[in-house]
Amino acid sequence: MVQFAQQVINGMSLGSIYALVALGYTMVYGIIKLINFAHGEMYMIGAFLSFYLITTFKLPFFLALLISMVLTALLGFVIERIAYKPLRNATRIAALITAIGVSFLLQYSTMFLVGADIKVFPEGFTNRTFNLLGVGISLKQILIFSVTAVLMVALNTLVNKSKIGRSMRAVSADKEAAALMGIDVDRTIAITFALGAALAAAAGSLVGMYYNTISPLMGVTPGLKAFVAAVFGGIGHIKGAMLGGFAIGLIETLVVGVGYSLMKDALVFFVLIVVLIVKPSGLLGKGGREKV
Amino acid sequence: MEILRVENLSRVFGGIVAVADASLSIHEGQFVGIIGPNGAGKTTLFNCITGMYGLSNGNVSLKVDDKFVSIGNLSPSKIARYGIARTFQNIRLFQEMTVLDNIKVAMYHQYPYGVLASFLRVGIFSRNEAMIHQRALQWLEEVGLVEKKDSLASQLSYGDQRRCEIARALATNAKMLFLDEPAAGMNEQETKNLTDFIRYIHIKYGLTIVLIEHDMKLVMSLCDHIVVLDRGICIAQGSPKDIQRNPAVIAAYLGEEVDEHVSH
Numbered sequence: 001m002v003q004f005a006q007q008v009i010n011g012m013s014l015g016s017i018y019a020l021v022a023l024g025y026t027m028v029y030g031i032i033k034l035i036n037f038a039h040g041e042m043y044m045i046g047a048f049l050s051f052y053l054i055t056t057f058k059l060p061f062f063l064a065l066l067i068s069m070v071l072t073a074l075l076g077f078v079i080e081r082i083a084y085k086p087l088r089n090a091t092r093i094a095a096l097i098t099a100i101g102v103s104f105l106l107q108y109s110t111m112f113l114v115g116a117d118i119k120v121f122p123e124g125f126t127n128r129t130f131n132l133l134g135v136g137i138s139l140k141q142i143l144i145f146s147v148t149a150v151l152m153v154a155l156n157t158l159v160n161k162s163k164i165g166r167s168m169r170a171v172s173a174d175k176e177a178a179a180l181m182g183i184d185v186d187r188t189i190a191i192t193f194a195l196g197a198a199l200a201a202a203a204g205s206l207v208g209m210y211y212n213t214i215s216p217l218m219g220v221t222p223g224l225k226a227f228v229a230a231v232f233g234g235i236g237h238i239k240g241a242m243l244g245g246f247a248i249g250l251i252e253t254l255v256v257g258v259g260y261s262l263m264k265d266a267l268v269f270f271v272l273i274v275v276l277i278v279k280p281s282g283l284l285g286k287g288g289r290e291k292v
Numbered sequence: 293m294e295i296l297r298v299e300n301l302s303r304v305f306g307g308i309v310a311v312a313d314a315s316l317s318i319h320e321g322q323f324v325g326i327i328g329p330n331g332a333g334k335t336t337l338f339n340c341i342t343g344m345y346g347l348s349n350g351n352v353s354l355k356v357d358d359k360f361v362s363i364g365n366l367s368p369s370k371i372a373r374y375g376i377a378r379t380f381q382n383i384r385l386f387q388e389m390t391v392l393d394n395i396k397v398a399m400y401h402q403y404p405y406g407v408l409a410s411f412l413r414v415g416i417f418s419r420n421e422a423m424i425h426q427r428a429l430q431w432l433e434e435v436g437l438v439e440k441k442d443s444l445a446s447q448l449s450y451g452d453q454r455r456c457e458i459a460r461a462l463a464t465n466a467k468m469l470f471l472d473e474p475a476a477g478m479n480e481q482e483t484k485n486l487t488d489f490i491r492y493i494h495i496k497y498g499l500t501i502v503l504i505e506h507d508m509k510l511v512m513s514l515c516d517h518i519v520v521l522d523r524g525i526c527i528a529q530g531s532p533k534d535i536q537r538n539p540a541v542i543a544a545y546l547g548e549e550v551d552e553h554v555s556h
Contacts, residue, residue, distance in 0.1 A: 162421075163400045166389070170397045173386040179368035180342055180378055182401035182464050 002134040007257040008250065013141040013210070015249020016148035020203035021226030022233070022241035023155065024196025030236040031172045031192045033092060034084065037099040039200060040223015041106035044216060046072045046201020047121070047208040048110065054122050061125065065147070065205045069198040076197025080190045088186075110216040118215045121208035144206050151202055152242060155195070159238060168192055172236075221265075225252075228272050234285030243283060295320045295500055296341070296468060297360065301350035303333075303340050310336040312524040313350070318468075318517075320355075323494055324502045325515035325532075329544060332521040334504045335381060338470050342378050343368035354468075373401050377466035379457045381473045381504075385445040391456055392441040395428040398463040428463065435459040435489070451482045455489065462493065468500045469493075475507050483510060490514060512536075520544065 021043055028036045046068050053064035083102050087095045129138045159165035170178040171188045179185045207222070208214045225248055233244025248268055255264045275283065296318040303311045311333040318324055326334050339345040341352055343366055353360040356374050363371050377398075386394050403420040432438040435455040440448060448456060454474060461469055474490065475483045487510055494501050494514075505511045511518065511532075518535045520528040522544040528535060535541055 163403075166393050166397045167400060169389055169393070170386045173388060174384050176344055176368065177380070177384040177386070178397070180344070180372050181398040181460065182369050182372035183397065184369050184401075 003257070005135045007253050009135060009137050009141060010257075011250035011253030012246060013144045013249070014253055015246035016144050017203045017207055017210075017222065017245075018226045018229045018249050019242045019245025020148060020151065020199045020206075021222060022229040022245045023152075023238060024200050025227050025230040026233070026235050026238060026241040027168070027192050027196050029230070030238075031168060031189055032084070032088075032095075034095050034099065035227065036193075036196070037096070037223075037227075038079065038102035038106060039196065040219030040226070041103050041110075042072055042076055042197040042200035042219075043204035043207075043222060043226075044110065044214070044219035045075065045106065045204070046197075047204030047214045047218065048114065048119075048216075049201065050205035050208055051119060051121055051214055061205075061209060065202060068205055069201045072201035073194040073198040077190045077194040080193040084193075085186060085190070107216055107219070114216070116216060118213050121212045121214055123212070140210050144210060147202060147206060151199060155199070155238070158195075164188070164191055225265075225268060228268060231282055232272055232275055234282030237282070237284045240282055240284035247283075293320045293355075294318070295355045297353045298337075298341065299351045299353075301337070301340055301352060302348045303336050303345055304348040309524050311340065311521075314521070314524075314526045315350075316519055316526065316529065318500060318502065320500055321498055322500055322517050323515045324500075325511040325518045326502065326504045326521060327506070327508070327511055327518060327535075328521035331523070333524040334521055335472055336524075337521065338378060338472055338502075338504065341371075342376055342470060343371040369401070372464055372466075375465065375467040376470065377461035377464045377468070378470035379454070379461055379472060379474060381476060383450075383453045383457050385453055385457055385460070387444065387446040389445060390442050391432065391437055391445055391448065392425075392428055394445050394456060394460050395431050395463045396424055398460045399424050399427060399465075402465055431459045431463050434462075434493075450477060451485070454478075454486065458490075458493070462497070466499070468502065471501065471503045471505075473504050473506065475505060475510055483507060487514060 021039065024039050024042065025036060028034055028039070049068035049071050050061075050064045053059045053067055054061065059067070079102060083098050084095055087098060125139070127139050129136045130142075159168065167178070167183045167188045168191075170181070170183060171185050175185050178188075204214075204219070207218075226245065229244035229248040230241045231244070232247060233240025233242070251271055252264045252268055255261070255267050260267070279285070294317055298314060298316045301311055301314045302309065314333075314337060326337065328334055336345065340347055343363070347364050351362055351364045353362045353364075354374055354376065355361075361374070363374060386397065389397070403424060429438060429441065432441055435458065437448075437452060437456055437459065440452065445453065445456060458469075458471070458474070471490070475486055478486060490501070491514060493499060503511065503515065515532060518530060518532055519526060520535060520538070520541050527540045527544060528538045530538070
């Protein structure tokens with residue numbers, strides 16, 4: 001039982017990371033129906049920015065996290081303007097292939113700039129483990145939970161209660177009608193990319209801090225799994241991405257806990273397949289076929 | 293006083309001419325009806341004026357601060373900011389948002405503040421939000437939907453959705469309102485209520501209204517100027533009386549009596 005609870009804690013901290021990344025996938029999909037395959041690279045670049053801010057500029061972890069989020073958001077904004085905006089009226093497949101291209105471009109540009117080797121993320125602070133009824137929870141895990149919680153609450157407030165959030169929902173519902181109500185649709189879309197990128201950067205920085213290693217290809221697998229999490233929860237739904245992220249993190253950790261660590265990735269995708277067979281629109285997705 | 297000028301506007305789709313060389317002049321405070329058989333190009337004309345379609349030829353200019361500005365190839369959001377708003381033949385509210393949020397979305401361009409301010413929830417943000425909230429409630433009061441402010445738009449009855457859509461268009465602070473078949477799908481009582489309501493906002497806000505409608509009774513009772521389109525061509529313009537007697541108009545309606553109900 002204690003061991004199970006331990007795995008749940010570990011699973012939730014991994015799930016937090018997936019959830020943060022999944023939010024970006026789901027928001028971008030919600031607004032322009034694009035699976036942004038370059039999103040995992042925002043996570044990787046966020047981690048590298050934090051790394052250099054901490055090592056070269058000697059900033060404390062939180063400040064580095066914040067600056068890295070802002071810079072990655074800007075990058076997300078710029079990438080949208082350069083790579084996706086010109087394709088707004090092109091076929092969806094064109095934008096999708098562009099996303100794959102952007103993903104490779106960012107991976108290998110990073111590799112070119114900083115080298116392909118794994119970098120050791122500095123220990124910003126001494127890690128401690130607290131004992132709760134036999135279940136260990138580390139300071140790092142508490143940090144992951146709190147940063148994730150703060151970001152999710154902030155995002156939720158932003159989406160539901162603010163100008164940009166309402167504009168995002170309006171644009172995602174009906175771009176033309178939104179434009180005719182005076183909403184700057186292109187700007188709203190670019191800001192959505194920026195927000196998603198900032199969340200991914202936070203996730204990347206947290207992972208760097210948690211596992212202590214980062215590399216230019218670190219975004220590939222978590223990016224893919226976060227995508228699974230977004231689809232699992234119902235892509236286009238913000239709460240679905242959160243739920244999906246935690247679910248995927250938990251499944252993965254529990255599978256490893258039972259001793260089938262080689263099977264963890266296979267099982268994640270197996271669960272996805274089952275969910276999609278039973279409920280094609282994902283856990284929180286609305287039924288009904290998508291209009292094409 | 294002229295407010296909108298459409299000069300030789302054409303819109304071609306592939307080989308099909310949807311609107312051909314249409315010219316019209318709309319005056320401030322006028323209530324203009326655009327009529328014509330199905331496929332005459334009425335909605336295309338609306339789409340061209342509101343920026344949803346580019347123009348194949350011609351120009352549209354709008355009076356902004358006593359000067360005429362060409363809006364022919366501006367984006368829909370810029371045109372909306374100049375004070376043109378519209379509703380749609382098939383209601384296009386943001387269905388999954390509340391009635392209140394639908395109105396608020398239309399007001400934001402009048403209160404610019406950035407993303408950063410929304411994050412920090414600082415002074416200007418909360419002041420603006422409070423102002424927008426108050427103003428949005430006033431609009432809902434005006435259209436009689438204030439009790440339903442927290443319902444999702446999709447939960448409203450058809451008639452209420454129509455009112456909500458008009459309120460959303462008004463909330464953009466429009467001086468010109470384009471209504472595309474507002475009475476479509478309504479029964480006689482609903483149509484009458486809607487007619488009264490449109491007449492009320494026309495007078496109260498001194499709006500210039502352009503209306504597409506098949507219900508001739510509604511058109512004749514509301515409009516003081518009528519434009520008749522047929523197969524993309526503007527075949528007649530004038531007062532309701534002139535239009536009813538115009539032989540070209542009667543012919544376009546294939547001999548149907550224009551002053552009676554024309555159904556399509």
